Structures are given as structure tokens and as C-alpha cells.
Amino acid sequence: MILMKAKAIIPVLLMMLFCTGCWSSREINTLAITICLGIDKTDEGYLITKQVLNPTALAMQKGSDEDPVVLFVQKGENLFSALRKIATESPRKMYNSHVRVVVLGENLVREGIKGILDFFMREHEFRTDFYYVIAKNTTANEVLRIFTPLESVPGVKLYLSLENSERYWGITSAINSIDLVQSILADGINPVLPGIEIISKAGYSEMENSNDEKRLQYTGMGVFQEDKLIGWLSEDEAKGYHYIIGDVGNYVEQVYYNERDQITFEVRNSQSKMIASCKDDKPSVYVEIETSLNIVAVEGVLDITKQENRKVLKELLEKRIKLFCEKAQKKAQQELRSDIFGFGEVIHRKYPKLWKKLKESWDTEYVKLPVHYNITVEIKQAGQISKPLFMKEKK
């Protein structure tokens, strides 16, 4: 009886064995773990730059002569052939599941990235949680050749500082494969991608003869029309963009009061709501922004404990935020003519019938779309002290 049961189970188990996808054993020390991938456009196809971990260098705790990463550069007619061609120069199997950041050269992005995205979504080894950044005014190859401080692996640096700046500098967004593809596919919204720039400043290096004066910095956002890069938002415009879509992290904001008192705020939370409205088939969008801030520093003698002063500060902040929003709107609407805010989508959701008519001519309609702002600001906390430190009490 038991034997019969066992016999019945064995084929079931065996069938299960063959029902899985691909699996194969590979030891960690036979893998070349790719952390960062750079793609540039060349005349005959793509130029791939791969940053691969060098575990030997990482294993030695301090003072290693070897570099923490190894670069592999290869050309190919398409991405896959270029990636595979690296096998001819690498003793280890390329392992792509841990790619954190994909850097796209600016000239490539201007020509369109649809083909690349299809590859990344289709290929099983790539996950969808890595971030895309654009090498602004340079090539991906150049960006990946810069070694970075603090984080020994440059790819990890790119990844962490992107997340960090999204959280504490509020105006760069980290965008992964799924976000990017979704905003390309959706009607009435166009994607943006953060840009990365090579900067060189004197005074970075402590040593005289050191030549790592070049650093990488995230600057601005690249604006897309469909899958092609068409222009850049400046820092102020990027700020406005984030206020409108309600995705500002812990950003810094400051206002001047009476030309001499500078008050610095930290944005705690900023949310926005886009509401479409329609009058005589003429759509318009209301953007409601709710921002709460904390006071971080008061330079001057303004008594921020007084309600009337706070009211003035609020008004100043509201004006300032509105200014940023309008700047961003103007740039996107008039200059670049790309609906990065997703206004079209908002109208689509509320007035599906109207959208059918607008859909074909949205690119021209969008430029004329009136946008109204309603900004409410709340000052929450004043930090550990209340009145400005050096304010003299009136006697």
C-alpha cells in the first residue's frame, strides 16, 4: 500500500522537476557581477561600457592596489551582440541581475530608446528595478570612467546618490524600467529622466598630484517626447515640475523678508492634486498643491513666533512655489511642447469622451491648455528654539 502511494508520487515529483524555467548552478566566484552599464550610440551600432566588480580588490579590507571595478568596453551592431562579445575578453561569465544603474549617452537618447527598453524588459537576467540616467553633455563611457569617493564601487555610488538626492534634494527623480516604459506607453504623459554631469572643481582633492578632480553630479531632468530626449529642465524648472506632480522629497526652500532676513525652510511633505475641468469643450487643469514645511534657519531678526509674521512668510512661500511651477509649465508647454506632467492623462480620466476628440491633436491642444494653481502652505515646526537667536527683546 505504501509502495503504491510512493509509486504514484514519484511521477508527479518528476513532472514537477521539468515544469520549471531555467536554472543552472553557477558559483559566485565564477561570475563577473555587473554593477553599471553604459550605452552610447556609435556609427555602426552601440558602444557598451560595463562596470564589473573586482572581488579581489574588495576582499582586501584596506590599501588595495587594484581598482574596485573593472571596465569592459565593446562595440556591436545591437545590444545583445555587444554584451555577449565581452565574453571574448572576460574570464568570467557576465552576470547582469545586479545592474543598479544604466547610463544612457545623450546622443543615443536624442535618437530614441525604444529598442533598448524592449531588450531590457525582455532579457530575463536584467531586473526591472535599476535606474536610468542620461549622461548630460557627454557619453556614458566618460561617466563610467570616473571613480568616485566614499563608495568604492562607482556604480553603487551612482545608485545610492540618486536615491539620496531624490530623498534630500527633492528635485531629481529616480526612474526605473517600469516607470519609464509606462510613461512612454501612456497617452497624455511623457517621461523625464534625471541627467548626470561630469563636473570638475578645484579643491576637491587633498593631494596635489592627485588627478581625480572630476566628480559626477545629478543635474536637472531630461524631457522626452515619446522616447526621444528633446530638452532639459533647469534646476528651478525641475523643482516646479516636482511640485506639480507632488513628488518633492525633503527639499530646501528659502524666502527673503524685507530684503535682509533670510528664512530657510525644509519641505517636509508636498502633495498635489490635478483636477481637470471643462467649459464649452475647452479643457483646463487646476493644480492644488499642499506643502508643509519646517523652519530650519532664520538669518535676521524676524520674530517667527508671531502669527502675523508667519502669515507673511506663508504668502511669500506660496508665491515662490507658484513661480517655480509656472516656470516649469512654461518651459514644458511653450518651449519643449511635451506633456511631462500628465495633464492629458488627467483629462482623459475625467472626460473620456472629450479626450477622444483631443487625443489626435493633443500636441497642439496641450500648448494652449490653461493651468491654474491653488497653493496652500503650512509652516509646521520652528525647530529647537523659537525666536531668532540674536533678536533683541524690546524693553
Add this chain to the structure above:
Amino acid sequence: MGILGRVFRRKSKKQIPQSDTHLYRDLLTNITRVKNDFGQSDDLTVNSFKWNDSSPSICASLYIKSLVNTETINSLSEEISNLKIKDNKSRQALPFDVLRAHFSGVRTLKEGDKYIDLYADLLSGNTVFLLHGSRQYLSIPTESTEGRSVEEPSSQTVIRGPKEGFTENINQNILLVRKRIKSNTLRLENLSVGNLTRTAVGLMYIKNIAKDSIVREIRDRIKKIETDSILEGAYIEEWIKDDRYSVFPTFLSSEKPDSVASALLEGKVAIFTDGTPYVLTAPALMVEFLHSSEDYYHHYIIATMMRFLRFIAFFLTLLVPSFYIAIATFHQEILPTPLLVSIAAQREGVPFPTFLEALIMENTFEILREAGIRMPRAIGPAISIVGALVLGQAAVEAGIISAVIVIIVSITAISSFAIPNYEMANAIRATRFAFMILAGVIGIYGIFIGIIVLTLHLCKLKSIGVPYLTPIAPWIKDGNTDTFFRFPFWVMKNRPFGLHGDDKRRIGGEYTVRKNKKGNQEFR
């Protein structure tokens, strides 16, 4: 030995003539027969009893010197000489009734007329009186109770709670439990198992709390055991186990009388075996192997926390090495990147594949553990030095194995020691190797196949007809006040696990301290 063997064979089909099995009337014939049957063994002592030096022997006392208590024998001799003074009539023979009357009410008496019973009595340490002219014998228990005194158990230590442990003496062990349950419903049945060893086996249960069917089943199974020797409770366990191929223990062995008492109160049956300090309780459930008697001596929140730790340790022991193998050789993508980077850095230069590395280190640990138990106590510290330094530090520094695997093995090892029952810990450690092989061949997929098979196996197991995973599968509501959680005593109203007989309730009447604070007096 020929006759002995024949006499002790239980299901002997040969009909032995009555004259051969029963005592003779003649005293000397009887004595010679006994002496011959014991092969003139030197410790068989025969004292003949005469009225005076010239008269013939009318009575003889027989005992095996090594088995009896000398003091008891001495006092018995005094009593016999009292009889001599009292009954000084110089008779030819001492009537059986007189002797019996002399002792009755003072000593526990047993009489019989067969050699087979006589030998059994002699061998259990009784003194046997043979009378001239009588075909009966009288036996008086005089066995020696010497042995280890009650000590702290060596394998089940507790911080709080009774520190008495069982000894090798079955009567002592029964006493230790009886002391804890002073109820006339506590029942004890004596059985003897093993054709040669004639080991005393005690079956203890509480009437009405234990299910009759379970008691009957255990009794029947023990009676069916046909073997020449029972030297430890494990013999019984192996003979009467439900699934004899399973590595998982289905009898809970305990060294602590309080654990046995609490098991009895839950409706279990305790099996005492003479000669071992381990008492078996059955039916035993999977979850109970992860319970400790200390769970009930601490606050219920603390006890629940400790229980959770043990459940976590259980899974760590079982799965940590296999998950490491699977992730390091198949599923590198599920690690966070920084962790992968540090593992990759550690693995650099290690000559073995991860699976082999894990297998080597796990085996090394098993050898260390085994050596730690077997070797003389005095060289105990040596093994820890060798183990910690040579195998841990030196091997990592030499680059033969990675530091990660040392951490993995240590976690496994320490977790396995957190499982309170040693047999269960062994079973898990053995299963772990199967999981490691599965992980080494097909990765996490293999581990999950293993988990499915293991779960099916555990569901199939039974302990004396009770499903092993009770009260989880089948789900029993009352049992779950005491499986993963240890509920407060006032919540555990019914006996757990659904194993109990008619007496289901544990508590009755009012609680001493009520929830309603008004009812309680406040003193200031």
C-alpha cells in the same frame, strides 16, 4: 542453562510434565534442583534451618546475595529465630501455614508452587522459603535498592523549576512522579519485557484523563514485544513505534519527573523502564518536542517568547545551510547588491564549490559534536580550542573556506542546541543534510520540494494512533492555547491536544484574583 532456557521460553509448545514444573515435597530435592538450575552459581545463598544441630533441615531460605539488601536479610533472620523461640515444639516439619501466619501482616508475602515463579522471585531479589513436606514456597521481598541517588538531570537543565531527575531505579522513578500527583486515580501497571532481561516496565496514567483506548493500545503493543532484552526505553520505543522508518521521535523521553507529571495530566501515558533515567511519554506530538517544562514556570509572555525563539531555531537549523547553498549557487539575484558584493569578496579564492564547502563544514561540526560527547570529560576544553581556532579562524585565514560558511555553520549549530529535545535535534540535523543536497542540486526549488515532502511525511506520522501534527493538523482549538503560544493558566480551561478521556476540564470554580478589581481587597 538448558532447562532455564526451556523454562523461560514463553510460547513453548512442548508440554512439560507437571512433576517437572512444580515443587517437590522433599526439601533437599528442591534445593538441589534450584542449585543445579542456577549452575551452582556462587551468589546463590541457601540457608538451612534446623531445630537443633542434630535434627534434619525442615526449612531453607534462598536468595541471591548480590541482589538483596543485607539489613533486610538480617532482620528477617531475627524474625525467624523469634519463631524458633515461640514455637519451640521440636516438630519434624514446619507447617506452611505456621510460617505464613508468622509473617502475614508484617511482610509482603507471595506464595507459589512452580519453579518458574520461584526463579523469577529469586532473580528480582526476593528471599524464598522452602519447607520440608510442602509443595509451596513463600517469598518475601528483600531486594536491594542501592543505586544512584536523585540528582539534577544532565540532559534537560532548567533555570527555574524542580531539579530532581530520574534515576536508574524504576521504583524510585515511580515515587518521584507519585509524589507530584497525589491522587488515587493515578494508575500503575507493571509489565515485564524481555525473555532474558525480564525488565520491569511500568505503565502509568491517570484514570479518566488518559483515553482508555490509548492506554489499551500501548499495553497491547508492549505485551506483543518478543525480544530477549530491553535495556533502555529506546528499545521499547523502537519496538512499538507507529512508523518504524521515520527519523522523527514519536515518544517523548524525559529525565524530569515534573515533565512526566504534566504529560500525565494532559492525558498521556508514561512508560517507565527499569534501569534507565529516561521515561517515555506517549502519544507525543511534534510541537511538544519544542516545548520545555520551564515554559510553565515563567510568565506566559516570556514563555511564549522563548517558545517562538525555539520555533525559529528549529527552522534555522533545518534550512539555513541549504538556503545559503541555493542562494550562493543559483539565485544570486535575490540578494541585495551590497550583500552580494561582500559574499563575492569572501568567496574569492576559495577552492571548493559552495555546496562542497558547506558539506565539509557541516560534517566537521557534526564530528566535533560527536567527539565532544564521546571523549573523556577531562579533555573537553581541548576540543573547543581545536574547533574554534583550527577550524574556524585558521581555515578562513588560509583561504580554504570562506568566513560566511563558518557563520552559517555556527548559526545552524547553536540553533540546533536550542531545541530542547535531543532526539528531535538529531532528527532535524539529519534532515538538514537532505535539504543541503536538494539545494546543491536544484536550488531553492529543491528546498521547496523538500519542505513539501517533509510536511507530507509529518502529516502522515502518528504517535500511538494520534496524528503527529495535532493540534495544527488536524486543528484542535483547545490544543492551540499551548502550541506556539503559552496562554496563561486561567485561559487553558481544557486539557490540550484533544487526547484526554472523560475528564476534560482543567479548572473549575472561581479564580482567586478576579478581573474585576472591585472584588479584590486593597491593603495600604
